[in-house]
Amino acid sequence: MSTENMKFATKAIHAGVDPDPTSGAVMTPIYQTSTYAQEAPGKHKGYEYARTQNPTRDALQKNLSALENGKFGICFSSGLAAMDAIMRLLNPGDEIVSCNDLYGGSYRQMVRVHERYGIKAHFVDMTDLKKVEKAINKNTKLVWIETPTNPMLNIIDIQAVCDIAKAHKVLTCVDNTFASPYLQNPLDLGADIVTHSATKYLGGHSDVVHGAIILNDEAIAQQLYFLQNAVGAVPGPQDCFLVLRGVKTLHLRVERACKNAKKIAKYLVGHPKVKNVYYPGLKDNPYYELAKRQMRHFGAMVSFDLHEDSLEEASKVLSNTKLFLLAESLGGVESLIGHPATMTHASIPREERLKVGLTDSLIRLSVGIEDVEDLIEDLEQAFVHL
Numbered sequence: 001m002s003t004e005n006m007k008f009a010t011k012a013i014h015a016g017v018d019p020d021p022t023s024g025a026v027m028t029p030i031y032q033t034s035t036y037a038q039e040a041p042g043k044h045k046g047y048e049y050a051r052t053q054n055p056t057r058d059a060l061q062k063n064l065s066a067l068e069n070g071k072f073g074i075c076f077s078s079g080l081a082a083m084d085a086i087m088r089l090l091n092p093g094d095e096i097v098s099c100n101d102l103y104g105g106s107y108r109q110m111v112r113v114h115e116r117y118g119i120k121a122h123f124v125d126m127t128d129l130k131k132v133e134k135a136i137n138k139n140t141k142l143v144w145i146e147t148p149t150n151p152m153l154n155i156i157d158i159q160a161v162c163d164i165a166k167a168h169k170v171l172t173c174v175d176n177t178f179a180s181p182y183l184q185n186p187l188d189l190g191a192d193i194v195t196h197s198a199t200k201y202l203g204g205h206s207d208v209v210h211g212a213i214i215l216n217d218e219a220i221a222q223q224l225y226f227l228q229n230a231v232g233a234v235p236g237p238q239d240c241f242l243v244l245r246g247v248k249t250l251h252l253r254v255e256r257a258c259k260n261a262k263k264i265a266k267y268l269v270g271h272p273k274v275k276n277v278y279y280p281g282l283k284d285n286p287y288y289e290l291a292k293r294q295m296r297h298f299g300a301m302v303s304f305d306l307h308e309d310s311l312e313e314a315s316k317v318l319s320n321t322k323l324f325l326l327a328e329s330l331g332g333v334e335s336l337i338g339h340p341a342t343m344t345h346a347s348i349p350r351e352e353r354l355k356v357g358l359t360d361s362l363i364r365l366s367v368g369i370e371d372v373e374d375l376i377e378d379l380e381q382a383f384v385h386l
Ligand SMILES: *Cc1c(COP(=O)(O)O)cnc(C)c1O
Pocket: 078, 079, 080, 081, 103, 105, 106, 146, 150, 175, 177, 178, 196, 197, 198, 199, 200, 209, 210, 211
């Protein structure tokens, strides 16, 4: 069966992964080697040096490209290394239009790394399409979308933003980390490039840092393969193996995590101490219909804030959960709890945070795949401290 004809779960397990030709090993071996013997000068099996090619990495690149319905997959040592390669497609004088509710590390890279090399980023609220249109000018070369947004979990209309960018002949890239390819496939919605921090849902077990790019355009793919080799931010074979293993259960993990998240969001809505619950899967969420159209499920991230809006109150919840571990990151099998105002979004001025609803008491959950009754009980016993 060709990969294109496989459904998602079959692709997750089989795409790019064939029994190893030398031994028949069912699991892709970790090719822990830096170089490959050649029979004669220039006569080799397609592998010369391990920064350039590695069979474990090849298998993963093929697998991830299949999951995103793309032709080319290119892996990097982290999500931010993947992003850096995309930024290097631009030249001094080029501009980026990006969403404003963005992963902090992506914002930092655009502003504090690439701006020095003459690439200017503009940050706009992309839930408002008029603002996207207005922000594009003759120097704009890239539109950078991240949806669901972090930590407010707003949904950006990928197809609509890509249509606007295309009309201006501007390249689009979607950071699909929060949704994972199981929930959302941006290339199908018109995006040119998809990128992932595989550290999150793709790896799924909080045991590896890794990044990936998937796309259909061969000329851009060749530039990115060139950058992967020329800059050298490549993942090690063991890391590729871990992501490859994680991906085999992506659909099961994300399915269960989304189910748990929905139940937790509903529990939070009914809690007297909770003020706002941000979860696109709630029927009265302004992005419910769009999320339903664009995503397979509503995701496993839930944010909420408290009626008594202070750091101290939030801290009582954050310090007292036992199963929800207080930690940065997301997308692992275990549930995590975080405080954007002091953790991931601490570098954003308070007034700016408040404008988008990121209050002092806002708490972000990355819901894992434990028994949801235990997770709710854990939150319940933490709320008692309020
Ligand atoms: C974590 C994350 C990144 C960065 O990925 P790393 O693997 O940590 O370098 C980029 N985008 C989003 C949305 C993320 O959550």
